[in-house]
Amino acid sequence: MIALLLEPFGYQYMVKAIWVSALVGGVCAFLSCYLMLKGWSLMGDALAHAIVPGVALAYLLALPYAVGAFLSGILAALAMALVRVRTRLREDAVIGIVFTTFFAIGLLIVSISPTSVNVQSIVLGNILGISDEDVVQVAIIAAVSLVILVGRWKDMMLVFFDENQARAVGLSPTRMKILFFVLLSACTVAALQTVGACLVIAMVVTPGATAYLLTDRFGRLIVIAVTMGVVTSAVGAYASYFLDGSTGGMIVVLQTVLFLLAFAFAPKHGRLAARRAAGAQVEPAV
Amino acid sequence: MKPASAADLRTAGPTPSIVVSGVTVRYANGVTAVSDASFALGPGTICALVGINGSGKSTIFKTLMGFLKPAKGMVSIAGMEVRDALKRGLVAYVPQAEEVDWSFPVLVDDVVMMGRYGHMNFLRIPAKADRDAVDDALARVNMLEFRRRQIGELSGGQRKRVFLARALAQGGQVILLDEPFTGVDVKTEDAIVGLMRDLRSEGRLMLVSTHNLGSIPDFCDQVVIINQTVMAAGPTETTFTQDNLQKAFGGALRHFRLGGSDLHDDADGRRVTVITDDERPLVLYGERDREKLAGGDKEGIARDNPKSERQT
Ligand SMILES: Nc1ncnc2c1ncn2[C@@H]1O[C@H](COP(=O)(O)OP(=O)(O)OP(=O)(O)O)[C@@H](O)[C@H]1O
Numbered sequence: 001m002i003a004l005l006l007e008p009f010g011y012q013y014m015v016k017a018i019w020v021s022a023l024v025g026g027v028c029a030f031l032s033c034y035l036m037l038k039g040w041s042l043m044g045d046a047l048a049h050a051i052v053p054g055v056a057l058a059y060l061l062a063l064p065y066a067v068g069a070f071l072s073g074i075l076a077a078l079a080m081a082l083v084r085v086r087t088r089l090r091e092d093a094v095i096g097i098v099f100t101t102f103f104a105i106g107l108l109i110v111s112i113s114p115t116s117v118n119v120q121s122i123v124l125g126n127i128l129g130i131s132d133e134d135v136v137q138v139a140i141i142a143a144v145s146l147v148i149l150v151g152r153w154k155d156m157m158l159v160f161f162d163e164n165q166a167r168a169v170g171l172s173p174t175r176m177k178i179l180f181f182v183l184l185s186a187c188t189v190a191a192l193q194t195v196g197a198c199l200v201i202a203m204v205v206t207p208g209a210t211a212y213l214l215t216d217r218f219g220r221l222i223v224i225a226v227t228m229g230v231v232t233s234a235v236g237a238y239a240s241y242f243l244d245g246s247t248g249g250m251i252v253v254l255q256t257v258l259f260l261l262a263f264a265f266a267p268k269h270g271r272l273a274a275r276r277a278a279g280a281q282v283e284p285a286v
Numbered sequence: 287m288k289p290a291s292a293a294d295l296r297t298a299g300p301t302p303s304i305v306v307s308g309v310t311v312r313y314a315n316g317v318t319a320v321s322d323a324s325f326a327l328g329p330g331t332i333c334a335l336v337g338i339n340g341s342g343k344s345t346i347f348k349t350l351m352g353f354l355k356p357a358k359g360m361v362s363i364a365g366m367e368v369r370d371a372l373k374r375g376l377v378a379y380v381p382q383a384e385e386v387d388w389s390f391p392v393l394v395d396d397v398v399m400m401g402r403y404g405h406m407n408f409l410r411i412p413a414k415a416d417r418d419a420v421d422d423a424l425a426r427v428n429m430l431e432f433r434r435r436q437i438g439e440l441s442g443g444q445r446k447r448v449f450l451a452r453a454l455a456q457g458g459q460v461i462l463l464d465e466p467f468t469g470v471d472v473k474t475e476d477a478i479v480g481l482m483r484d485l486r487s488e489g490r491l492m493l494v495s496t497h498n499l500g501s502i503p504d505f506c507d508q509v510v511i512i513n514q515t516v517m518a519a520g521p522t523e524t525t526f527t528q529d530n531l532q533k534a535f536g537g538a539l540r541h542f543r544l545g546g547s548d549l550h551d552d553a554d555g556r557r558v559t560v561i562t563d564d565e566r567p568l569v570l571y572g573e574r575d576r577e578k579l580a581g582g583d584k585e586g587i588a589r590d591n592p593k594s595e596r597q598t
């Protein structure tokens with residue numbers, strides 16, 4: 001039995017899949033804390049689609065496609081930030097407009113000059129077959145992003161909570177947001193290559209949303225979300241050994257289960273707690 | 287406040303001052319909210335900024351914070367450009383209405399601590415001085431018992447007090463308060479005024495907008511009266527006069543004159559003039575009341591739906 005459970009660790013590709021997933025899961029979960037609070041949860045989805053023109057162009061120009069993806073991701077993120085600041089449109093409209101524009105441009109380029117890049121592999125990712133260069137690239141992006149986030153999480157929290165106060169203590173909200181979007185784009189691209197668009201979207205939404213049900217403090221929110229991201233990603237990758245390949249699906253299912261548990265049982269913001277509070281108000285009157 | 291703490295020494299350098307000269311501010315929609323406004327304030331001052339709704343008080347604050355760029359003229363704080371003054375943590379600001387997300391997962395404690403970021407290192411790890419400043423500020427506004435509450439789980443006045451506490455904890459040399467007393471109970475207002483007096487004796491400069499005309503002579507040594515532009519500015523005794531107020535407020539000012547049997551049972555010829563634009567009335571005794579009351583005018587006491595005499 002134990003031999004069977006340890007079996008995945010005997011394979012280099014499984015070990016690699018587990019730790020890369022965990023790293024990506026952790027950093028995406030970190031980002032999810034901010035996205036969720038700003039109503040930007042769908043930004044991950046938008047970015048995943050917005051990289052298509054970059055990938056297509058990179059292919060045309062014979063550049064590494066991660067470069068194209070990253071550049072067009074950043075461009076899309078900045079375009080969203082710019083439209084948001086310069087107009088009074090709400091986040092969802094801004095994200096919708098920018099992402100469809102980028103996606104359309106991407107499709108146009110692909111239709112004019114068909115690429116051999118398999119859009120399917122971008123959507124689904126392939127962590128089990130990840131190449132060593134990709135591992136290095138993902139590891140560097142994720143590690144650098146994590147270091148920056150750990151160093152600046154309070155400043156970013158202040159900018160997201162109260163821009164005026166951020167300015168009053170001498171921070172530049174614009175610069176902080178650009179930094180955030182650059183990190184987001186880099187991590188989205190890194191994660192796309194490994195785990196696929198579908199999973200990236202889940203990873204930059206669910207952990208933050210789950211943690212939000214469990215705490216009222218931003219610091220703890222981050223710790224809970226990152227822990228959840230790391231553990232579900234590692235366990236999901238591990239479990240996929242036995243289920244033959246559906247790593248992304250496994251991770252998302254695990255995260256969703258945790259979310260549902262928090263939704264029902266969270267001590268303060270869960271459904272049961274709400275019902276108990278409502279009950280407690282009625283009882284003394286009886 | 288603990289003026290001697292190490293973190294505060296960094297900001298103890300420059301002398302606080304505000305210079306606004308010839309400032310015109312225009313909003314994106316073309317409204318000129320302030321035109322050619324000038325005034326100057328020095329250290330150890332509490333200055334009241336008064337004017338009717340829409341006279342440009344909040345606009346002045348936003349310009350002082352650098353959120354709005356003047357179309358003409360210039361603003362300097364402590365002898366520097368606004369941006370440099372902000373970088374050095376010289377300015378604390380409490381806006382009229384907080385534009386924050388009330389469901390954000392932060393506690394009262396965390397919000398007040400945000401005032402201290404300018405004093406902390408790169409990683410924003412609070413030192414004892416920072417924690418003391420937070421405790422002290424929360425105690426001042428009577429919010430210690432709520433410190434573990436999520437910020438949205440407070441009443442309107444309590445929220446206001448938290449953001450006041452943040453500005454106090456920040457301890458800038460220049461403190462800008464845009465209608466800090468609106469929605470705050472009298473007890474808290476008195477505590478805040480007491481604290482502002484302490485801060486003044488430490489040499490800090492405070493600019494406060496308020497509609498409580500009555501309390502201004504109590505604690506403000508300077509007054510700036512505005513209506514799009516500066517109508518009058520200077521020491522309270524010489525500037526905060528009925529004439530100046532009438533110029534700036536016009537018809538928006540309520541004006542009651544009470545005399546005779548409303549005030550006294552005996553035959554006392556003196557009159558009381560009550561001027562208010564909103565909340566606490568300004569009460570002037572006797573001498574300014576030149577005109578005779580209209581015959582048989584028995585105005586009630588001000589608090590009980592008085593007949594008001596609109597001035598133009
Ligand atoms: N964001 C804005 N865009 C356009 N015009 C504005 C904006 N904010 C304020 N104004 C206009 O500028 C003028 C000054 O407004 P301001 O907020 O400075 O008044 P105020 O003196 O603070 O009034 P109150 O006593 O009501 O707080 C008003 O005429 C107002 O309509």
Ligand SMILES: [Mg+2]
Pocket residue numbers: 343344345382464
């Ligand atoms: Mg105002």
